[in-house]
Amino acid sequence: MTSFDITASPALEALRDHCEIHLPGDDGYDAARTPWNVAVDQRPAAVAIPRSVAEVAAVVRAATASGLRVAPQSTGHGAGPLAERALDDVVLLRLSALTGVTIDPVARTATVVGGTLWQEVIAAASAHGLTASHGSAPDVAVAGYVLGGGLSFYGREHGLAANAVRSVDVVRHDGALVHADAGENPDLFWAVRGGGGNLGVVVSIELELLPYADVFAGMLLWDRERAADVIPAWARWSRTAPESVTTSLRVMSFPPLPELPPFLSGRDLVVVDGAILADDDTAATIIEPLRALRPELDTFARIPSADLLLVHMDPPVPTPTVGDHSVLGDLDDAAIAALLAHIGDGTAPGLMFTELRHLGGAIGRPSDTGGALSHIPGVYGLLCVAVAPTPQAAVAGRAAAFSVVRAMSSWSLPNLIPTFTENRAESGRMYDGEDWARLCTVRDELAPGAVFVANHAL
Numbered sequence: 001m002t003s004f005d006i007t008a009s010p011a012l013e014a015l016r017d018h019c020e021i022h023l024p025g026d027d028g029y030d031a032a033r034t035p036w037n038v039a040v041d042q043r044p045a046a047v048a049i050p051r052s053v054a055e056v057a058a059v060v061r062a063a064t065a066s067g068l069r070v071a072p073q074s075t076g077h078g079a080g081p082l083a084e085r086a087l088d089d090v091v092l093l094r095l096s097a098l099t100g101v102t103i104d105p106v107a108r109t110a111t112v113v114g115g116t117l118w119q120e121v122i123a124a125a126s127a128h129g130l131t132a133s134h135g136s137a138p139d140v141a142v143a144g145y146v147l148g149g150g151l152s153f154y155g156r157e158h159g160l161a162a163n164a165v166r167s168v169d170v171v172r173h174d175g176a177l178v179h180a181d182a183g184e185n186p187d188l189f190w191a192v193r194g195g196g197g198n199l200g201v202v203v204s205i206e207l208e209l210l211p212y213a214d215v216f217a218g219m220l221l222w223d224r225e226r227a228a229d230v231i232p233a234w235a236r237w238s239r240t241a242p243e244s245v246t247t248s249l250r251v252m253s254f255p256p257l258p259e260l261p262p263f264l265s266g267r268d269l270v271v272v273d274g275a276i277l278a279d280d281d282t283a284a285t286i287i288e289p290l291r292a293l294r295p296e297l298d299t300f301a302r303i304p305s306a307d308l309l310l311v312h313m314d315p316p317v318p319t320p321t322v323g324d325h326s327v328l329g330d331l332d333d334a335a336i337a338a339l340l341a342h343i344g345d346g347t348a349p350g351l352m353f354t355e356l357r358h359l360g361g362a363i364g365r366p367s368d369t370g371g372a373l374s375h376i377p378g379v380y381g382l383l384c385v386a387v388a389p390t391p392q393a394a395v396a397g398r399a400a401a402f403s404v405v406r407a408m409s410s411w412s413l414p415n416l417i418p419t420f421t422e423n424r425a426e427s428g429r430m431y432d433g434e435d436w437a438r439l440c441t442v443r444d445e446l447a448p449g450a451v452f453v454a455n456h457a458l
């Protein structure tokens with residue numbers, strides 16, 4: 001239990017009259033500190049829930065005046081690595097009350113307030129026939145996702161979501177609000193696009209939108225018994241798939257639960273899902289080799305682009321999870337055999353899913369105008385996730401996830417994807433060497449003293 005004494009911090013104490021602040025022992029502390037990933041036990045010195053940019057600035061000033069550091073957090077989807085550090089000198093700044101979005105349909109941009117969820121942005125954009133490079137889950141926040149790169153089902157055609165950021169407004173370590181874009185504060189603008197929450201509190205993000213009112217997307221689903229056919233076929237297919245195609249393959253296990261639809265409840269499955277940015281005939285031709293494997297369920301069709309947020313079936317409520325991740329190169333026969341040995345016949349019990357997210361295309365190409373993370377090398381992002389409702393389940397789930405990642409180590413690349421990294425890791429592995437060095441230099445200049453505590457520290 002943290003031992004922070006607010007009476008030793010007059011600045012923070014004074015702030016309690018103006019901003020929602022929860023301290024250990026307060027009735028609201030436990031609810032306020034609980035992230036989306038409810039397996040994560042984060043215990044900061046205080047939790048602040050500002051309702052305006054002025055309150056964000058006041059919290060930052062009060063915290064630093066008290067010798068405390070500040071951890072911005074929007075939803076806590078990515079809280080795992082943060083809570084692996086001692087937080088007893090950290091004010092957790094939760095941005096859940098700072099939301100909103102404005103769409104400019106002519107400029108095709110969205111201006112998104114700091115803690116806004118993707119579902120709000122996509123609902124607003126879709127009213128104008130537009131969408132954005134969102135990820136698979138509706139309730140992930142735009143901020144943590146784009147600041148960590150952001151892999152979407154539009155990714156192989158349009159690149160990382162971070163490259164779609166046009167400008168940001170940031171509350172700095174001294175409480176000042178600054179605007180950053182390609183012309184104004186260019187170092188800050190470069191660093192936040194991939195550098196996570198290490199530079200300041202991002203209170204507004206201007207994003208380029210994508211011109212899709214609808215999209216050919218969906219999922220194909222087989223019983224897990226078909227893994228030995230489907231995984232090699234998908235690996236072959238993805239090797240030559242055009243950049244207009246971004247898909248994921250998962251081997252999934254669902255417990256028997258009445259709230260799940262019968263095709264999921266109590267089932268072990270192989271699922272391929274994603275999007276194809278092409279007309280219906282072209283898309284149908286592209287997907288045909290996978291359809292030829294006679295999936296039990298095939299939902300690929302033209303859908304409103306807003307519904308792409310639902311295709312991946314991510315948990316709609318806060319969920320306790322643990323996991324592990326690596327980036328893989330091409331999957332040869334030996335790699336697929338190693339994967340099947342671990343997941344195809346159920347020898348990695350306890351995992352909710354093992355996922356291969358297809359990278360490449362524009363995801364793999366550096367952008368001249370991009371920021372600290374403008375591309376991700378590699379062919380597949382491997383992500384293994386277990387549901388962990390108890391500490392014992394967390395230990396078992398982590399071991400299961402590690403074992404799959406270890407089994408694939410002969411095909412792993414050195415880099416990591418920030419948004420897929422659920423454990424404390426060497427952040428240097430997330431960036432090219434020169435970008436990493438520049439990021440650390442910019443952080444030292446713009447956020448001296450490591451005032452901001454991000455889930456992936458620099």
Ligand SMILES: Cc1cc2nc3c(=O)[nH]c(=O)nc-3n(C[C@H](O)[C@H](O)[C@H](O)COP(=O)(O)OP(=O)(O)OC[C@H]3O[C@@H](n4cnc5c(N)ncnc54)[C@H](O)[C@@H]3O)c2cc1C
Binds near residue numbers: 078149150196
């Ligand atoms: C169910 C699920 C599905 C996912 N799907 C995808 C996917 O398809 N593609 C993908 O790339 N990732 C995906 N992710 C990973 C997700 O993008 C990351 O966990 C991301 O960091 C979440 O952002 P957040 O703001 O919601 O989470 P948070 O945990 O609140 O934020 C993560 C970090 O971002 C920084 N941060 C957040 N908000 C701010 C802010 N306003 N100012 C400054 N720093 C800030 C902080 O450093 C914070 O520690 C998924 C995660 C889950 C759990």
